[in-house]
Amino acid sequence: MLNANEPLIENNIMNASTIVSRIWNFCTVLKDDGVSYGDYLEQITYLIFLKMADEYSQPPYNRDVGIPAEFNWSSLLAETGAELEVHYVRLLQTLGTKPGMLGQIFTKAQNKIQDPAKLYKLVQMINSTDWTMTGVDVKGEIYEGLLEKNAEDTKSGAGQYFTPRALIKAMVECVRPEPGKTIADPATGTGGFLLAAYDFIVEQHDLDKEEKAALKDRTFYGNEIVANTRRLCLMNLFLHNIGEMDGEPAIASTDALVAESPIKVDYVLANPPFGKKSSMTVTNEAGEQEKDDLTYNRKDFWATTSNKQLNFVQHIRSMLKSTGKAAVVVPDNVLFEGGAGETVRKKLLATTNLHTVLRLPTGIFYAQGVKANVLFFDNKPAAEKPWTKDIWFYDYRTNIHHTLKKKPLRLEDLKDFIECYQPGDIEGRAETWSEESPEGRWRKYSYEDVLARDKTSLDIFWLKDKSLADLDNLPDPDEIAEEIVENLEAGLAAFREIEAALT
Numbered sequence: 493m494l495n496a497n498e499p500l501i502e503n504n505i506m507n508a509s510t511i512v513s514r515i516w517n518f519c520t521v522l523k524d525d526g527v528s529y530g531d532y533l534e535q536i537t538y539l540i541f542l543k544m545a546d547e548y549s550q551p552p553y554n555r556d557v558g559i560p561a562e563f564n565w566s567s568l569l570a571e572t573g574a575e576l577e578v579h580y581v582r583l584l585q586t587l588g589t590k591p592g593m594l595g596q597i598f599t600k601a602q603n604k605i606q607d608p609a610k611l612y613k614l615v616q617m618i619n620s621t622d623w624t625m626t627g628v629d630v631k632g633e634i635y636e637g638l639l640e641k642n643a644e645d646t647k648s649g650a651g652q653y654f655t656p657r658a659l660i661k662a663m664v665e666c667v668r669p670e671p672g673k674t675i676a677d678p679a680t681g682t683g684g685f686l687l688a689a690y691d692f693i694v695e696q697h698d699l700d701k702e703e704k705a706a707l708k709d710r711t712f713y714g715n716e717i718v719a720n721t722r723r724l725c726l727m728n729l730f731l732h733n734i735g736e737m738d739g740e741p742a743i744a745s746t747d748a749l750v751a752e753s754p755i756k757v758d759y760v761l762a763n764p765p766f767g768k769k770s771s772m773t774v775t776n777e778a779g780e781q782e783k784d785d786l787t788y789n790r791k792d793f794w795a796t797t798s799n800k801q802l803n804f805v806q807h808i809r810s811m812l813k814s815t816g817k818a819a820v821v822v823p824d825n826v827l828f829e830g831g832a833g834e835t836v837r838k839k840l841l842a843t844t845n846l847h848t849v850l851r852l853p854t855g856i857f858y859a860q861g862v863k864a865n866v867l868f869f870d871n872k873p874a875a876e877k878p879w880t881k882d883i884w885f886y887d888y889r890t891n892i893h894h895t896l897k898k899k900p901l902r903l904e905d906l907k908d909f910i911e912c913y914q915p916g917d918i919e920g921r922a923e924t925w926s927e928e929s930p931e932g933r934w935r936k937y938s939y940e941d942v943l944a945r946d947k948t949s950l951d952i953f954w955l956k957d958k959s960l961a962d963l964d965n966l967p968d969p970d971e972i973a974e975e976i977v978e979n980l981e982a983g984l985a986a987f988r989e990i991e992a993a994l995t
Contacts, residue, residue, distance in 0.1 A: 508630050508633035508634045508637060509633075509637065511621075511634050512634055512637035512638055512641065515536065515617065515634075515638065516638065516641050518532075518613070518614065518617065519532045521610065522605060522610060525605070525606060525607055525610070527604055527605060528604075529641065529642045530642055530720065531604035532604075533638055533639070533642045533724065534601070534604065534720065534723065534724075535603075535604060535605055535614065536614075536618070536638065537597065537723060537724060537727045538584065538597070538598065538601060539568075539614065539615060539618040540618055540623060540635075540727070540731075541597050541727060541730075541737075542559070542564070542565050542568065542583075543565050543618050543619060543621075543623055544623045544624060544737070545557045545559050545564070545565065545594075545737060546564055546565030546566065547622065547623060547624040547625075548624060548737060549564070553624070555737075555738070556738070557594065557737045557738045558590050558591070558592065558594050558738055559587065559590075559594065560586065563582070563583040563586055563587065565619075567579065567583070568580065568583070568615050569615065569619065572608070572612055573608050573609075573612075574608055576608050576611060576612055576615075577603065577606070577608045577611060580603050580611060581602075581603050584598055584601040584602065584603060585601075587601070588600060588601050592738055592739055592740055592741070593726060593730065593735060593736070593737060593738070593739060593740070593741045594737065594738065596722070596723070596726055596741045596745075597723055597726055597727060599719060599723070600719060628731075628732060628733045631731045631732070632687065632728070632731050632732040634731075635727065635728050635731045636657070636684075636687075636728070639654060639682050639724060639728065640654065640657075642654075643858045644858065644896070654681060654682055654684070654858055655681065655684050655685070655763040655821065655857075656856050656857065656900070656901050657684060657688070658900075658901045658902050658903040658905065658906065659821075659852070659856065659866075659901060659906070660684045660685055660688045660761075661688050661903050662903060662906040662909065662910055663685075663688075663761060663819040663866060663868075664685070664688045664689050664692045664761065664819075665692070665910050665915060666819065666848075666868060666910060666913045666915050667759060667761065667817055667819050667868070667915075668692070668696075668915050668916060669689045669692060669693055669758075669759050670693070670697070670758075671693050671697050671699055671703045671706070671707060672703065672706060673711070673757075673758035673759060674710075674711055674712075674713065674755070674757040674758050674759070675689050675711055675712055675713070675757060675758065675759045675760075675761065676712070676713040676714055676753075676755075676757040676759070676760050676811060677713075677714040677715075677760065677761055677762045678714065678715050678748035678749075678753075678760070678762055678764070678804065678807060678808065678811065679714075679715065679716070679748065679762055679763065679764040679765055679804065680714035680715060680716040680722070680725050680743050681716065681721060681725065681763070682721060682724050682725050682728055683714070683724075683725040683728040683729050683732075683743075685761035685762060685763070686712045686714060686729065686734070686761075687728065687729065687732050687734075688761075689712075689759070689761060690707065690711075690712070690732060690734060693707060694707070707734075708733060708734060708735070708736075709735065709736070709739070711734075712729070712734055712742050713742055713743075713744075713755065713757065714742065714743045714744070715743065715744045715745075715746060715747070715748035716743055716744075716745065717745060717746070717747050719745070722743055722745055725743055726741050726743055729742065729743070748804075748807060749788050749800070749803050749804065749807055750788065751790070752790065752792050752810060753807070753810065753811040755811075756811065756812065756813045756816070757811055757812065757813065757816060758812075758813055758815070758816050758817070759816060759817050759818070760808045760811055760812060760816070760817075760818040760819075760820065761818070761819050761820075762804070762808060762818075762819075762820045762821070763820070763821035764800065764801060764804035764820070764821070764822075765800070766823065766857075766859050766862055786798060786800075788803055790806075792806075792810045793806045793807075793810075794806060794835055794836055794839040795831075795832035795835040795836055796832070797831075797832035799825070799829070799832060799833070801822055801823055801825065801826050802826060802829075802832055802833055802836050804820070804822075805820065805822065805826060805836055805840065805867070806836060808820055809840065809843070809844060809869075809871060812871035813871065814871055814872060814873045815870075815871065816870070816871045817868075817869075817870050817871070818867075818868070818869055818870075818871070819866055819867070819868050820866065820867050821852075821864050821865070821866050822864065822865055822866075822867055823862065823863060823864050823865075824863045824864070824865065824951060826865075826867075827849075827865060827949060827950040827951040828947065828949045828950070828951040829947075830947045833947070834947045834948050837947075837948045837949075837950060838943075838948050840869065840880075841878055841879075841880040841883075841939060841942070841943070841948070842878040842879065842880070843871070843872065843874075843879065844869040844870060844871050844872055844879055844880065845869060845870040845872060845879045845880050845881075846867065846868075846869040846880045846883060847868060847869065847870065847880070847882070847883065847884060847918055848866075848867075848868035848869075848883070848884050848885075848886070848913060848918075849865055849866070849867060849868075849883060849884070849885045849886070849950060849952075850865060850866040850868075850886050850888060850909060851865050851885065851886065851887045851888055851889040851890075851953075852864045852865060852866065852888060852889060853888060853889045853892040853893070853894050854889075854894075855893065855894040855895045855896065855899075856894050856896075856900070856901040858896065863889075868913075878939055880939050881938070881939055882936045882937070882938055882939065883936065883937050883938075883939070883942055883950070884912075884913075884921060884934065884935070884936045885934075885935055885936070885937065885952055886909045886912060886913075886933055886934050887933045887935075887953065887954070887955055888905075888906070888909060888933065890953060890955040890956075890957055891955065891957060891958050908933070909933075909934075912924065912933075912934040921934075921936070923935055923936055925954065930954075930955075931955065933955070935954060937952060
């Protein structure tokens with residue numbers, strides 16, 4: 493186990509993966525006390541924020557971040573035993589009432605570590621690192637590593653807020669956001685899309701002082717209605733140098749679907765929450781609680797539906813400037829569902845250039861059993877004729893096998909798709925499929941072809957599933973076993989949702 497007094501910086505070189513492992517290993521000790529991964533990550537969030545606030549209050553920064561002296565980092569270091577626990581509880585309650593990001597980080601904060609000795613060790617562990625001197629990339633990598641560790645605990649459900657970073661990076665590489673533009677995610681989760689866009693802009697452009705300031709404070713926007721997830725997102729952004737400790741947070745706590753976005757943005761990158769219907773708990777006339785489908789009656793929507801995925805697609809299109817671009821993860825039902833689904837697809841094809849569909853395999857999301865796709869579309873001004881001319885499909889599902897542990901999705905797995913996508917020159921694309929090359933995964937269909945399909949379905953396949961005919965192409969037994977386990981867990985999760993709705 494990590495010695496609480498052992499420095500996390502060795503020879504002034506910080507190894508992010510090593511620090512993640514050492515911090516996370518302490519959680520195994522706390523699990524015996526009933527502290528979950530998510531609770532542990534929350535406590536780390538509070539303590540890192542407090543430690544950074546203390547560092548910013550000292551030279552050369554000398555910033556007043558709004559933390560009262562009696563509840564600063566030094567006050568924690570001065571206490572031990574039961575007095576530390578009492579002081580920590582008072583500290584969390586007080587800071588939760590403060591304005592700006594400070595109050596948002598500590599909103600409804602609670603102490604989940606009841607053993608004062610273990611709380612003391614955790615405080616000392618965080619104290620052993622000079623966080624403000626650590627590079628932004630290293631700080632961000634540490635926190636991202638902790639978030640991924642949390643997402644891997646499938647029982648906690650945290651994985652539904654964590655999109656595989658390889659997929660996020662591939663989407664960002666295709667969209668190629670530019671400095672001086674605005675970027676939003678209406679279902680922000682832990683902030684993966686916004687951070688990947690930030691990293692891409694910093695790596696691809698030599699930013700001047702004004703551009704850096706704009707990137708920090710005037711580029712990113714989002715919504716996250718789950719309080720604990722939003723807390724983690726704000727901390728993740730802050731550690732990546734987005735936003736100010738004493739400023740207003742860029743991520744709103746309101747439901748993005750309730751009303752039209754107050755701003756129009758240049759890019760939307762998103763993976764809206766899985767699940768088909770939006771619902772809310774209401775009390776009926778008999779005083780019993782029951783689930784009621786939630787619909788959003790908005791004038792800017794093409795169709796009124798309780799299908800939250802279709803609502804997010806409509807909302808994302810409405811968020812974009814007339815020159816805006818979007819990449820959004822959607823489940824299969826968005827591609828083929830009739831009624832409101834058909835209406836939304838037709839309108840999307842007409843009002844935007846829906847130019848690309850990436851079909852994803854199962855086994856890449858922490859929420860198991862998900863069959864998803866990525867829609868790439870460019871918004872356009874009003875016109876008499878449909879903007880979409882051709883839809884390019886990349887089938888990265890048929891004959892592809894991934895599992896979370898044995899064979900997780902890597903960025904290199906999507907390199908061929910990125911090359912076919914041709915970022916910056918989508919007019920110069922060339923199919924890899926042809927009558928002579930029937931195994932090609934990159935194929936286009938015309939607007940007329942799609943419009944002629946039943947319900948204007950975008951649920952298109954052409955490759956043959958080799959596993960159905962050729963036993964030699966089956967995955968290794970351990971991969972099959974892991975896939976079976978993931979599917980069973982997904983089925984159990986679905987049954988639990990049904991049970992919860994019934995009771």
